[in-house]
Amino acid sequence: MKLSQILKPEAIKVINSASSKKRLLHDVGELAxxxxxxxxxxxxxxxxxxxxxxxxxxxxxxxxxHARLDGLDSVQGGFIMLEKPVDFDAVDRQPVDLIFALFAPQDAGVEHLKALALVSRSLRDQGLCKKLRANPDPSTLYAILTSDQNVAAA
Structure with a gap:
């Protein structure tokens, strides 16, 4: 599996700021x-x-x-970059500015886990995150996220 299989250009958005985690989840809902x-x-x-x-x-x-939802045939992803980070109750207590949301069919099973592992592994790459943060243009973000340098999930 590759990010290009779960992410499409129209599912990428750059937002100036979100006032809260709750507001950011509404932004993710709008994107979905x-x-x-x-x-x-x-x-x-x-x-x-x-x-x-x-x-x-x-x-x-x-x-x-991420969430499992009715109305999907396959795992889909959406990416939001915030120009101003927001508190998200992260494990390291740092605010977030890169949000990769996954939407899976109710019965996705292993495909959902593979997609989550792929996204997690990709965004653990600090070099990739640095490139994303330096390019606040949706089409450039899509190109960076879907380039072949990203490793495929097992």
Missing amino acids: HSAFQLNQSRVVEALQERESLGPTGVGHGVALP
């Missing part, structure tokens, strides 16, 4: 609605349910919110 025609309120609700199990802020300014 515009890119994948998913029910925005259901996306936000599912993301908040997942966050209640434990925060998805993985550290170093990165968050990986």
